Amino acid sequence: MQFDVTPNPQPVDAARRREILADPGFGTHFTDHTAVVDWSWDESGGHWHSARVEAYGPIQLDPAASVLHYAQEVFEGMKAYRHADGGIYTFRPQANAARLQRSARRLALPELDEATFLASLEQLLALDHAWVPDGDGAALYLRPFMYASEAFLGVRPAHEVSYRVIASPAGNYFGGELKPVRIWVSRDYTRAAPGGTGAAKTGGNYAGSLVAQQQAADNGCAQVLFLDPLHDNAVEELGGMNVFLVTSDGRLITPALTGTILEGITRESVIQLGRDRGLEVEERRITLDEWARGVEDGTITEAFACGTAAVITPIGELVDGDTVIASAGTGEVTTSIREELLGIQTGAVQDRHGWLHRLA
Ligand code: PLP
Ligand code: COI
Numbered sequence: 150m151q152f153d154v155t156p157n158p159q160p161v162d163a164a165r166r167r168e169i170l171a172d173p174g175f176g177t178h179f180t181d182h183t184a185v186v187d188w189s190w191d192e193s194g195g196h197w198h199s200a201r202v203e204a205y206g207p208i209q210l211d212p213a214a215s216v217l218h219y220a221q222e223v224f225e226g227m228k229a230y231r232h233a234d235g236g237i238y239t240f241r242p243q244a245n246a247a248r249l250q251r252s253a254r255r256l257a258l259p260e261l262d263e264a265t266f267l268a269s270l271e272q273l274l275a276l277d278h279a280w281v282p283d284g285d286g287a288a289l290y291l292r293p294f295m296y297a298s299e300a301f302l303g304v305r306p307a308h309e310v311s312y313r314v315i316a317s318p319a320g321n322y323f324g325g326e327l328k329p330v331r332i333w334v335s336r337d338y339t340r341a342a343p344g345g346t347g348a349a350k351t352g353g354n355y356a357g358s359l360v361a362q363q364q365a366a367d368n369g370c371a372q373v374l375f376l377d378p379l380h381d382n383a384v385e386e387l388g389g390m391n392v393f394l395v396t397s398d399g400r401l402i403t404p405a406l407t408g409t410i411l412e413g414i415t416r417e418s419v420i421q422l423g424r425d426r427g428l429e430v431e432e433r434r435i436t437l438d439e440w441a442r443g444v445e446d447g448t449i450t451e452a453f454a455c456g457t458a459a460v461i462t463p464i465g466e467l468v469d470g471d472t473v474i475a476s477a478g479t480g481e482v483t484t485s486i487r488e489e490l491l492g493i494q495t496g497a498v499q500d501r502h503g504w505l506h507r508l509a
Pocket of ligand 1: 226386387389391411413414415
C-alpha cells in the first residue's frame with residue numbers, strides 16, 4: 150500500500166528533542182508524525198485505504214465514535230533501537246503483526262496485513278528516525294493501535310475503523326536504574342476468564358486492571374500479579390508483563406498459554422534463549438503456593454517479569470496482603486538472559502535467530 154507523506158510543518162526543534170532524548174521517561178513525549186490507515190466496511194466485507202503519514206496531533210473523533218462507548222480497540226507495543234551501524238532495528242515485528250491480527254479477530258475488528266503493518270513502521274521511522282535515542286537500552290517505543298471510529302451507538306462491529314502508529318522515546322519502564330520491583334498480589338480482582346479477552350491486547354483488559362494497579366501503588370508496589378482463582382490461584386501474569394521463575398536446578402518455569410494471558414513475544418524469546426543455553430523450560434500451571442514454598446525451601450531462586458516495555462525486570466518481593474514472599478534480588482540467570490536479549494535488540498550480541506528487522 151502506498152503511503153502519502155505530509156511532513157509536519159512544525160516539528161519539535163532539535164535542541165528540545167535532544168533534551169527529551171537525554172531523559173525520556175516512559176510514554177510522555179511523542180515524535181513529530183503518526184502513520185495512519187483507515188478501513189471502511191463495504192459490500193465485499195471492507196477494505197483498507199487512505200494510508201498516510203501526517204503531523205502528530207489530536208485526532209478528530211465524533212463523540213458517538215463506538216470506541217468511546219464500547220471499547221472496540223486493540224494495540225501493540227514494540228521498540229526500535231539505534232545500532233552501531235547507524236541503522237534502526239526493531240525486534241520480531243512479524244510476531245506483533247500476527248498478534249495484532251489475532252487481537253483484531255477477537256475484538257471483531259478488521260485484520261491488517263503484515264506488509265502494511267511493517268510499511269507503517271518504516272514510513273514513520275523514515276521521518277522520525279532522529280527520535281530514536283542512543284545507547285544504554287533506551288529505545289523508541291512504537292505503539293500501533295486500531296479503533297472503531299464509526300459514529301454509531303448500536304452494539305455491533307464498527308463499519309469505520311482507523312489504524313495508527315505513534316512513537317515515544319522510552320527509558321526504563323519502572324524509572325531510573327534497573328532494580329528489583331515489588332509486586333502486589335491481587336486477591337480482589339482478576340484480569341481474565343476462559344472465553345474472555347485475556348489473550349488479546351485490547352484496552353479493556355488494562356482498564357479493568359487499573360483499580361488493582363491503584364491498590365498496588367497504595368501498597369508501595371510497581372505492578373499487579375493476577376491469579377486464576379478457578380485453578381487453585383494459579384499465577385497468570387502481571388498487568389503488563391509475563392512472569393518467569395528460575396529454579397536452583399536450572400529450570401525456567403512460566404505459566405502456560407491457556408487463553409487467559411497475553412502471548413508475550415518477550416516470553417517466547419526468553420523460552421528460546423533459555424533452551425539455547427540448556428535450561429529446561431516448563432510451560433505449565435504454577436500456583437502461588439508453589440511459588441511461596443519454592444522460595445522458602447530454596448528451590449525457586451529467582452523471579453522476573455518480561456515484556457517489551459519492561460524487557461526483563463527482576464521481581465524482588467511479592468506482597469500478598471500481610472505476607473511478603475521475598476525472592477533473591479537480581480539473580481544471575483535473570484541478569485544474564487536480560488543482557489543477552491537486550492544485546493540482541495541493541496545489536497551488541499549476534500542475532501542468531503534472525504529476530505531483527507531494519508526499519509530505517
Ligand atoms: N502481558 C501483558 C498483559 C502485556 O501488556 C504485555 C506487554 O505487551 C506482555 C504480557 C508482554 O508482551 P510482549 O513481550 O509481547 O511485550
Ligand atoms: C508493552 O510492554 O509494550 C506493553 O504494552 C505493556 C504496558 C505496560 C506498557
